[in-house]
Amino acid sequence: MDRREVKEEEEEEHEIVIVGGGICGLATALALHRKGVRSVVLEKSETLRATGAAIAILANGWLAFIALASLLFSHNLLFLSCGIYIYIYSHTRCLNFPCVAREVWLDKGSTKETSFGHGEARCLKRSDLINTLEDALPPHTIHFGCQIVGVKLDPLTFNPILQLLDGRCIVAKVLIGCDGANSVVADFLELKPPKAFPLSAVRGLTEYPSGHAFAHEFVRMRMNNIMVGRVPIDDKSVNWMVGQQSTPKDTRALQNPDLIIQSTLTLIDGFPPEIQQMIEDSDVESLSLTHVRYRAPWDLLLGKFRKGTVTVAGDAMHVMGPFLGQGGSVGLEDAIVLARCLYQKLSEVHQIQSRSQMMMHNVAEAMDQYVKERRMRVVRLSMQTYLTGLLVGPSSMLVKLASIVLMVIFFRNQNDHTTYDCGLL
Numbered sequence: 001m002d003r004r005e006v007k008e009e010e011e012e013e014h015e016i017v018i019v020g021g022g023i024c025g026l027a028t029a030l031a032l033h034r035k036g037v038r039s040v041v042l043e044k045s046e047t048l049r050a051t052g053a054a055i056a057i058l059a060n061g062w063l064a065f066i067a068l069a070s071l072l073f074s075h076n077l078l079f080l081s082c083g084i085y086i087y088i089y090s091h092t093r094c095l096n097f098p099c100v101a102r103e104v105w106l107d108k109g110s111t112k113e114t115s116f117g118h119g120e121a122r123c124l125k126r127s128d129l130i131n132t133l134e135d136a137l138p139p140h141t142i143h144f145g146c147q148i149v150g151v152k153l154d155p156l157t158f159n160p161i162l163q164l165l166d167g168r169c170i171v172a173k174v175l176i177g178c179d180g181a182n183s184v185v186a187d188f189l190e191l192k193p194p195k196a197f198p199l200s201a202v203r204g205l206t207e208y209p210s211g212h213a214f215a216h217e218f219v220r221m222r223m224n225n226i227m228v229g230r231v232p233i234d235d236k237s238v239n240w241m242v243g244q245q246s247t248p249k250d251t252r253a254l255q256n257p258d259l260i261i262q263s264t265l266t267l268i269d270g271f272p273p274e275i276q277q278m279i280e281d282s283d284v285e286s287l288s289l290t291h292v293r294y295r296a297p298w299d300l301l302l303g304k305f306r307k308g309t310v311t312v313a314g315d316a317m318h319v320m321g322p323f324l325g326q327g328g329s330v331g332l333e334d335a336i337v338l339a340r341c342l343y344q345k346l347s348e349v350h351q352i353q354s355r356s357q358m359m360m361h362n363v364a365e366a367m368d369q370y371v372k373e374r375r376m377r378v379v380r381l382s383m384q385t386y387l388t389g390l391l392v393g394p395s396s397m398l399v400k401l402a403s404i405v406l407m408v409i410f411f412r413n414q415n416d417h418t419t420y421d422c423g424l425l
């Protein structure tokens, strides 16, 4: 067998490859599918991962969902065929709540209400969300157990070649990295690595088979620099998060739910008994501990987000702290904008009927258009998130003061980010 035969046997080819089957990767595949463009999603895990238990989706995120679903109307397909739309607006058990957080300072004994957006927010179980996206995709779109360890360009065709952990190689014409904060595709684009906030968060879900007694509201309780956030998903499940300063011990506990729960219970000593009980009764499977990371706003402003026919979306492009609750919604917006740009340019290629070089040129143009549309949106959001993180995190008084000044100058209306409309597909 000569070298070429071996190469042919080992290399698989696909037109559009999306790396990462998280919210952004699945939404991108679905947005392309809605426009009649086929893609494959390579996911390193053996099943879909729902790390983080639940996710709040704000008004701009719902507009992106509506864009994903709205094409069905224009194609006159049955409304009922769109699982996402059903999930969100009819069958959903998740509760909508006004974008107002009740902030409680337990040590000071004070309470105040703060607005964090326009319109309504809903908190969904991440597993429901990604399973719904998966169900709406054509069969065999997601290839599980495919961990990408490197990307290079074919020196002759300039097509991206993906190297997998198991030794296989996959050749793509178009590569979209939706592989989260530790993105291999972002490394290929030579983006600066994300930075760490000195904060970590434990997230979990608690089920109350006979119903819980919590109001349908988002509550944040603070004491001794520990923050506990709580929001009901429906009448029987509650999502919670405990934010704390990062310590070296966190890393050891990362993989062990029992340790996570024990250390969290120690942390929240002194919080109301129903909070302690909620955490004690949490679903062990849902627990996760995450260090908060972010791509610096100035890196987003200057970063080169396309090389050849390769780009990134979601956290791979703009991982940000959870302070505005926008990471997932902005990833959904990326999916809509990227699919729209690609579809427009790819349909020109199909009309001309001349492939290959023309396709690469048009894909590059589509990706440039996508990056142009997204750049200032994500720069602004990540800047606002960063400043909010400095205000709520463990920084000096001087830094906090500077953050307030910058917030007043650049983000006078602090909820503007939720009014953004990414447009239709």
Ligand SMILES: Cc1cc2nc3c(=O)[nH]c(=O)nc-3n(C[C@H](O)[C@H](O)[C@H](O)COP(=O)(O)OP(=O)(O)OC[C@H]3O[C@@H](n4cnc5c(N)ncnc54)[C@H](O)[C@@H]3O)c2cc1C
Residues within 6 Å of the ligand: 019, 020, 021, 022, 023, 024, 025, 042, 043, 044, 045, 049, 052, 054, 055, 056, 057, 146, 147, 148, 149, 178, 179, 180, 181, 182, 183, 184, 201, 203, 241, 290, 291, 292, 313, 314, 315, 316, 321, 322, 325, 326, 327, 328, 329, 330, 331
């Ligand atoms: C504490 C906390 C709370 C948050 N709360 C909210 C919230 O309320 N609302 C909100 O909108 N956002 C929130 N976020 C942000 C949100 O979780 C993320 O922005 C969102 O999950 C990003 O989705 P993604 O698909 O881009 O990346 P991910 O969810 O990270 O998905 C990446 C996928 O790629 C796969 N993958 C990774 N590397 C490879 C590889 N080499 N090969 C193949 N596959 C790979 C992974 O297995 C994963 O499935 C929060 C974040 C944190 C840390």
